[in-house]
Amino acid sequence: MRSLAIAATVFGLLAPTAGFAHHGWSSYDAEKVIKFTAPLTAVSWRNPHGAAQVAYQKQNWTVILAPVARMEARGLTEAMLKPGETVTLEGYPRRDGTTEMRIERITVKGKTVELR
Known part of the structure; x- marks a missing residue:
């Protein structure tokens, strides 16, 4: 029983660290x-x-989207995001000036999807 408690404590301490990393x-x-x-x-x-x-x-921008399951749960499908499709992106740029952004919402074919 004691080893189970120790294992649970260690996992509890390490799990948040993995998320931040x-x-x-x-x-x-x-x-x-x-x-x-x-x-x-x-x-x-x-x-x-x-x-x-x-x-x-x-400029070529890299756009960081959400996990697939979240996008699909909110109504954004892979079929909606094809090369050549015009989208409106709203999000945060990288602090270091790299042309990359973390997307908060995307509008495609008249539908706006919240990604975070």
Whole structure:
């Protein structure tokens, strides 16, 4: 019984650390919301997070989406995000100036989906 309690305590201490190590959202500037409309050039429908590429103002942007299950639960499907599809993206840019953003919401074909 004692070893079970120790194992539970260790897991409880390590589980939050794994979550923080995975996300690293602090590299995005939540004080600076950006929004633009652009065509998708590539889409990766995968976990732990989907991703896409867009061409905006002569730059290629990497777009960090939500986990697949969350996107699908909120009505965003892989079929909606195809290269060439124009989308409106709203999210946070990276603090270091890299052309990458963490998306909070996406509008495609007139439908807005909250991703966080």
